[in-house]
Amino acid sequence: MNQAVEVKDVTVAYDQKPVLENISFTVPKGILMAVVGPNGAGKSTLIKAMLDLTQKSAGDVKILGEAYKPKNRTVGYVPQRGTVDWDFPTNALDVTLMGRYGHIGWFRRPSKSDVALAEEALEKVGMSAYKHRQIRQLSGGQQQRVFLARALVQDADVYFMDEPFVGVDAATERAIIALLRDLKESGKTVVVVHHDLQTVPEYFDWTLLLNKQQIACGPTDEVFTMEQLQQTYGGHLSFLNQTEMVGR
Amino acid sequence: MEQIIQSLLHDSNTQWVVLSTMLLGIASGVLGSFALLRKQSLVGDAVAHAALPGICLAFFIIGEKQFLALIIGATVSGLLAMYLIQLITSTTRLKQDAAICLVLSVFFGIGIVLLTKVSQQSSGNKSGLDDFIFGQAASMTGSDVYLMGGTAAVLIVTTFILFKELKLITFDPEFAKGIGLPLGVLETLFSTLLVVTVVIGIQAVGVILMAALLIIPSMAARYWxxxxxxxxxxxxxxxAISGVSGTLISTLGLGLATGPLIVVSASCMFVVSLIVAPKRGMIAQWTFHKKGIAAKTTGSYRKEGA
Known part of the structure; x- marks a missing residue:
């Protein structure tokens, strides 16, 4: 069993209108995969459907060979930054600790070793100096890193990240990509919804091209071709992107 | 003042009333904090108003003012109102504020009609049902007081035990679901805790102002x-302070209702918080802003600007 993720015939519909149709792909263990497609292609929806956060109309998802259940604790999820209220009364360390809640179990408070793990994760993402800061007072990139730290302490085998690179500074982008490579080194699998076409070949081993339907999925150097991209983006692939692709 | 101390020292009923309004105040403050952060402040208000028809119907059925029965009636109509708000929001194009307004006014209107009916009835001990509008802690006796205080204590303990889980579903419900917490169960549980808090406070604080005891303390606390x-x-x-002070002043026999007094004392503490709280208070914000301008004009911000 060398597949981290197996998705079979997943279909999602809102108000009878299909947003994703018959998506089927597999992700081998220990790779970094990008989910790429235009706005409204259903990238976030796909991740949410896989994790049971959105209802699937049909299809099966297996993670590490088992039907996915949130309780399995094999999956870490980094949602888009905009999904929470950053004015919430809490600090960076506290948010990171939330990643331990699944391990701590009902009714109990985080232990010293949980706090130590959270501090270690904040160190890894370069946020140690800000651990007691209220989350509103962090920059967008710093908030993203706190979310990553929270996912790290989950100690999962497969990670799903929804647009972690959006709206972050260059330093954070470097920090995130270093972290993704670290995760890969230690045998974890990471699936990332990604927007920036230019960095796909550099960052990711595997690519899923998506536009409501699955256009292609496989090793980046096979899948990430001009022809396939045009099929994914239709006429919307901008001239700028095209010239850059040719130059590559 | 002397009168307050006298009754506190010697009247055991007053002592119990004060203790249970204190517990009610704590429960409201604690659960109100979560309601505020979940942006459900108005839901509490709707539930409080919507409890009135339930109280009146329970009175019609039982035929007397029995606190437990009235509370059960209030809980049922409060929960029904909450469910209707969710149903309207999820199945129609109406937004939550419109749904709350609709449910609140319809239920409260029915409640007032029923209340008028009750006061026209000659049978039964109808006096005191009017207290449910503005609240009268002093009118509570014996078992009512124990029931209110005991339930409030249970609410506080439940929230304390589930603090970590409630915090997570408030801050990031998707993440909570992702790590396997039963989101729907916890949300229903929280709604129930909120409705019960509102309902047990209705006789002491009244349907109109109960939501204020839920929200004003937490708004004030957020500043600190x-x-x-x-x-x-x-x-x-x-x-707790609002509950106790409102109750004590209303027992003076000046004919003042408890609810408004509780809200006035909570509001005083809110205004103080708004002005003097460190960092978020108006004075702190104002001096911080002034310092910022001073720093900019003297050029110590130049580095960042370059």
Missing amino acids: TDSLGVMVWISGLIG
């Missing part, structure tokens, strides 16, 4: 801290 744990305690403390 950036930690949810601390906020919940401060909010509980402010709720």
